[in-house]
Amino acid sequence: MPSPAPGLPEIRNVILRGLPSKDLAMLRPHLHSVPLVMRQVLHAASAPIDHVYFMEEGLTSLTASAGEAAEVEVGLVGREGLVGTGVLLMTGATAVHRAFVQVPGSAYRMQSGTFRDALSQFESLRDGCLRYVHFMMVQTAQCAACNARHGLPERLARWLLFSMNRIESDELPMTQEFLSYMLGVRRAGVSVVANGLQSEGLIRQSRGRIILLDRAGLEAKACVCYRLVEDSRARIMEVPSEHKLGTVQYGRDCALSGIDNLRS
Amino acid sequence: MPSPAPGLPEIRNVILRGLPSKDLAMLRPHLHSVPLVMRQVLHAASAPIDHVYFMEEGLTSLTASAGEAAEVEVGLVGREGLVGTGVLLMTGATAVHRAFVQVPGSAYRMQSGTFRDALSQFESLRDGCLRYVHFMMVQTAQCAACNARHGLPERLARWLLFSMNRIESDELPMTQEFLSYMLGVRRAGVSVVANGLQSEGLIRQSRGRIILLDRAGLEAKACVCYRLVEDSRARIMEVPSEHKLGTVQYGRDCALSGIDNLRS
DNA sequence: GAAACTATGTACAAAATCGTTCTCTATTAA
DNA sequence: TTAATAGAGAACGATTTTGTACATAGTTTC
Numbered sequence: 001m002p003s004p005a006p007g008l009p010e011i012r013n014v015i016l017r018g019l020p021s022k023d024l025a026m027l028r029p030h031l032h033s034v035p036l037v038m039r040q041v042l043h044a045a046s047a048p049i050d051h052v053y054f055m056e057e058g059l060t061s062l063t064a065s066a067g068e069a070a071e072v073e074v075g076l077v078g079r080e081g082l083v084g085t086g087v088l089l090m091t092g093a094t095a096v097h098r099a100f101v102q103v104p105g106s107a108y109r110m111q112s113g114t115f116r117d118a119l120s121q122f123e124s125l126r127d128g129c130l131r132y133v134h135f136m137m138v139q140t141a142q143c144a145a146c147n148a149r150h151g152l153p154e155r156l157a158r159w160l161l162f163s164m165n166r167i168e169s170d171e172l173p174m175t176q177e178f179l180s181y182m183l184g185v186r187r188a189g190v191s192v193v194a195n196g197l198q199s200e201g202l203i204r205q206s207r208g209r210i211i212l213l214d215r216a217g218l219e220a221k222a223c224v225c226y227r228l229v230e231d232s233r234a235r236i237m238e239v240p241s242e243h244k245l246g247t248v249q250y251g252r253d254c255a256l257s258g259i260d261n262l263r264s
Numbered sequence: 265m266p267s268p269a270p271g272l273p274e275i276r277n278v279i280l281r282g283l284p285s286k287d288l289a290m291l292r293p294h295l296h297s298v299p300l301v302m303r304q305v306l307h308a309a310s311a312p313i314d315h316v317y318f319m320e321e322g323l324t325s326l327t328a329s330a331g332e333a334a335e336v337e338v339g340l341v342g343r344e345g346l347v348g349t350g351v352l353l354m355t356g357a358t359a360v361h362r363a364f365v366q367v368p369g370s371a372y373r374m375q376s377g378t379f380r381d382a383l384s385q386f387e388s389l390r391d392g393c394l395r396y397v398h399f400m401m402v403q404t405a406q407c408a409a410c411n412a413r414h415g416l417p418e419r420l421a422r423w424l425l426f427s428m429n430r431i432e433s434d435e436l437p438m439t440q441e442f443l444s445y446m447l448g449v450r451r452a453g454v455s456v457v458a459n460g461l462q463s464e465g466l467i468r469q470s471r472g473r474i475i476l477l478d479r480a481g482l483e484a485k486a487c488v489c490y491r492l493v494e495d496s497r498a499r500i501m502e503v504p505s506e507h508k509l510g511t512v513q514y515g516r517d518c519a520l521s522g523i524d525n526l527r528s
Numbered sequence: 529g530a531a532a533c534t535a536t537g538t539a540c541a542a543a544a545t546c547g548t549t550c551t552c553t554a555t556t557a558a
Numbered sequence: 559t560t561a562a563t564a565g566a567g568a569a570c571g572a573t574t575t576t577g578t579a580c581a582t583a584g585t586t587t588c
Contacts, residue, residue, distance in 0.1 A: 063409075064406055065488075066410060070413055071409075074408045074409060075405070085401075086398065089395065089397055090395050090398045091391070093398065096401055096405060130353045133401075136401070137349075137353075137360055137397075137401060140408055141328045141361060142328055143408040144328065144405075144407040145334075145338060145448070147411035148330065148447065148448030148449075149330040149336055149448045151544075177564090177565070177566090183412065184413045186545070191566060191568085195566090195567075205566085207555075207566075224329075224331045228329070439535060439536090441536090450575075451535095451536090452536095453575065455535095455536060456537085459537075470584085471535050471583090472535070
């Protein structure tokens with residue numbers, strides 16, 4: 001990891017890290033670091049988006065409504081991304097989805113108006129954000145295909161791996177109840193499948209926590225969607241311009257911190 | 265319908281119609297009208313996109329791969345849209361999906377390089393296209409949610425209505441085989457459900473053709489997803505600037521041509 | 529007009545998922 | 559310490575979807 005500029009906290013967000021330092025310096029005064037607390041709603045569905053959030057840590061979930069009290073997840077945002085993409089795409093945009101915090105963390109927040117001004121001024125920012133929109137489309141589309149064709153075990157494995165990659169941890173603070181909600185299935189169904197994974201030694205669960213024990217094993221359980229989306233992320237988001245700050249590739253050959261003392 | 269400028273064919277594409285006539289005139293030399301033939305592939309998955317297509321007539325389907333010979337539809341493009349959105353979002357973009365022609369028609373084609381140049385020159389074009397990307401995200405996300413939560417009958421009804429709206433016709437040239445492919449389900453399943461709809465008098469089928477008999481009835485069968493996506497399309501794509509050319513709102517209260525002589 | 533092909537209708541057992549309900553246990557609150 | 563609550567495991571039949579197979583009816587080809 002490169003050390004931060006003196007006096008300034010290090011930036012972890014992949015989009016911001018991809019900006020030329022000159023541009024970043026000019027944007028900096030408008031980026032306010034805010035904590036993200038559990039269940040916090042960053043924007044509601046069909047409501048105006050008043051801030052965008054460059055994720056620094058934690059995990060945010062985007063959901064679409066499938067009728068009465070049935071929300072299904074259509075995207076996950078970690079430090080590679082931005083919550084509030086609607087602002088990029090349309091003046092006075094109201095949100096397509098609901099965005100809420102799944103795993104607490106922090107983000108750099110910017111007012112939507114300021115963000116729009118910044119977009120027209122900085123090509124680097126525009127490029128980085130549009131690139132991220134591209135990735136989000138891949139993610140959502142693959143989610144659609146996966147929901148149509150793949151069984152619960154494969155989808156659950158995919159979701160666990162993808163989420164853990166987003167927060168760069170082998171431990172996921174998440175109840176089965178919530179998981180079922182995100183996948184659009186029954187809670188009891190998740191219970192059965194998760195137990196299967198546990199008895200195969202791939203994960204370990206305890207009330208509201210899921211711990212990865214065997215990454216390779218879980219990847220073998222997941223459907224191709226996992227690999228497709230992760231590879232897309234690497235291709236789309238890990239651009240040459242980020243080289244100067246170093247690159248992180250998770251999920252392929254990068255050992256995550258702490259994986260060893262969790263094994264067994 | 266407004267009459268076209270003398271000597272020029274009328275433009276039907278919603279994005280192009282939304283452009284100021286001055287901008288459109290400058291783009292015109294780079295827009296080449298091309299026919300779209302059945303099953304034509306406009307771009308393959310993970311291949312470079314060399315042209316973008318502003319749809320004029322017909323229907324193009326975007327699919328994502330869910331493994332071995334399993335493609336699932338994640339979006340439909342009619343004359344409201346553009347095929348090749350990847351070019352907007354990323355320099356040297358390779359396609360996320362496969363795009364192929366479901367219902368023959370025509371489009372205005374433009375070279376990707378030219379399109380990129382045009383985007384940086386014309387704010388109106390950039391706005392219109394990004395707006396469309398926004399709608400595509402809504403569509404794909406709703407598809408993901410729908411695939412997760414809703415049963416085959418609802419999804420089939422949704423698909424039929426949405427497709428017919430896209431081509432502005434009550435008749436859809438489409439086999440059950442193909443339908444099943446798009447929805448990611450068994451062909452026999454579609455057969456049973458479609459028969460149900462037919463015996464309820466909502467549609468009529470004959471080899472490779474589906475005819476809408478009772479729009480209101482079919483809308484009642486469809487899940488909320490249909491309404492959500494159509495409403496989004498109206499909100500996002502039917503912008504004030506299109507007023508000067510007249511606006512079309514399908515699916516809500518607009519009687520489609522020929523609906524009467526098909527009834528009964 | 530016969531043959532070949534394509535699209536559709538139908539059937540049946542196997543599997544997956546669902547909705548529901550009931551425990552049991554770990555954690556939290558009083 | 560006790561009571562209340564939330565998370566997880568398990569069981570039930572009901573429903574949906576699957577995989578597979580075969581029959582029938584339009585359509586095209588020769």
